[in-house]
Amino acid sequence: MRPADLPAPLPAAPHDDAYDPYDAERPLLARCGCGGDHAPQQHNGLAALRAAQQPGPATPSVQRADGSTDPEALGRRFIEASLVKALFPHEPVRRAFLRAVGRRSAMAAIASVLPAGALTSLQAMAQEKKPLEKKELKIGFIPITCASPLIMAHPLGFYRQQGLEVSLMKTAGWALIRDKIMNREYDATHFLSPMPLAISLGLGSQAMPMNVATIQNINGQAIVLANKHKNNRDPKNWKGFKFAIPFEHSIHNFLLRYYLAEHGIHPDTDVQLRVTPPAEMVANLRAGNIDGFLGPDPFNQRAVFDEVGFIHILSREIWDGHPCCAFGVPTAFIESNPNSFAALYRAVLTAAAMARQPKDRELIAKVISPAQYLNQPEGVLTQVLTGKFADGLGNVRNVPERADFDPVPWQSMAVWMLTQMKRWGYLKGEVNYKQVAEKVFLITEAKKHMKELGQPVPEGAYKKFKVLGKEFDPARPDDYLKGFAISKAA
């Protein structure tokens, strides 16, 4: 009666899986996961659930699946198949149901009635089994070393490995990145890490739910001053200085303001902060229009290389391990393309893990320097990424952790950024710091994917850290905010 030998797996389901309970086009062959010839009841005690089941005839495809899949995964899938079988004892009913509602809705509906304990793993596996909703993705980036993982994943083939066809779109500025992701011209993008918080809160734009999937890089910025200030390195004397920053909602802005304020300089009244694209920072420094900038690499090193400025301090000397850029997506993209998003996640995390390795840094400098990516001299990028660099004062410094690539989107960092937004008047009124941080920074997702990729997964979500020697307690952001001498917050 039943077609015993189905020829080949259907194109929609790439896994040759005889136990796939969500496939309306083929019969559910729930046999024992161990591959033995006994009934499954004897094997795993699911007798009650499988009371109505009538074991189908053995088919070659079952044996193939038995041989090629690891027993544990196969076992779990078998349990899921058995559960579905129990819900739909009558085979034509199951298949009619699936045809009517579709695979995903069926999965969600079944998940809502199955015992909770079994579900997480089953759902996670079901996610992986599903095909990518969107294979051709457009990802925006700004040509700076902060975007290294996102960029290197392209020439090194990490996107293709996940079945994605990614076009990396070089973009002229952060405001344009914001506009293009909000217009849905880009599917995902390189962000300054405070930007998704600002966009989600509707600061400087309409509000649109945005997520940080990973932090792209940590450290990797610097305060660069014009050569004429070589003998004026005490921030207390910097009244009247003009500084360039890349964007208002940037860690650069917050770090520079923090640094100046700690030295008694009010960033709003004592100095001028100008939003300037990085390439123009170097040109403005050369022309004498600005006294310095806190900007992204490679432009710090480029200023040294072009002999127009020197590195005053690295940003890691303000906050070691601070986040800088992030990889983000609109929440709506995740909801409508969960599998493509997961694939993208895996690609970027793989790249980040590679970028962390000091031994790979020279290769990375090589692959991201061509004109279609950073368009910078390779030697400058090597200095930035390896941390062995000329500082513009005649010294060769060796700081291997000058730039690093820890992808964990710590929610405590989001809380810190929100305190600074509030401190400088970008964000007004009551803020539920934790709620915003948890909505925007996807640390649970990141950890899940890191675990799947076999990467070390850290504990917790609210890592503590110090900024200029002062500890930040993410549990008490308001007290922290009150502790500053220079602040615009009420």
Place this chain on the structure above:
Amino acid sequence: MNTPPTRAERLKSTLLSLLLLALLLAIWHLATLKPAALPAPAAATLTPEQIEYARLMGKDPATLAAASSGSGAVSGKSGFPTLGQMAGALRENLSRPFYDNGPNDKGLGLQLAHSLGRVALGYGIAALVAIPLGFVIGMSPLLWRALDPFIQVLKPISPLAWMPLALYTIKDSDVSGIFVIFICSIWPMLINTAFGVAGVRRDWLNVARTLEVPPLRRAFEVILPAAAPTILTGMRISMGIAWLVIVAAEMLVGGTGIGYFVWNEWNNLSLPNMIVAIGVIGVVGMGLDALFGRLQRAVTYVD
């Protein structure tokens, strides 16, 4: 009208142009001449750290003396380029104008093609709107007076001001670019068409009326030929503006086009490539203008 120049006069003016070019290049050369190479410290007297520092700064201490003799070998430095560097950049860009290394790195020719395509589209739509509308306005003094304040307010707005607004409302950067070309190049065409149409000699219109020429035929066979030189002047000015706007728009939006090319080279602080691109923009603009100049001569009449 001026009498056309004689052959001898044309030769003289060409010679003068070439002389001016040579003078310009000579000034450029002198201005970018590197100061005589300082006696380079012998490599032996440098400490290892100094040698390492020089290497990181892009100066190989061993060849420091050789490089400073000015062959333009010091690449990556963003000082104003010498003529030698310019020639190198020009040769490199013109030798392979159509390479395509993915979305962010295309040859100058391809970028130019993208820009010209955008201009053609934006300008074409502007012409389709402006010329009929100009006709209507030109024929009706009442409408002209009513629309004039709007035209005068919208005309002077810079493309840079339109761009963010367009991005915000249209939500598509390519269409926004085309819209900005459209909105900036429409005005000269509109005003000139209206002006030309309004200025058609009364006698001709009266003759047409006496002969009972139907309105459509009157428009196409009397007014259009009479106003054509003015309309083409407007189209020529608009083309100049459209070409001016495209660079600004593409520098803002990015992606493709000659403006994006300039921005990308600016990001690399590479002046030689930027100057090559600027030169190309100028030459193409001149070509477009010459094209319209020829069209204009074709429709000019002498009464």
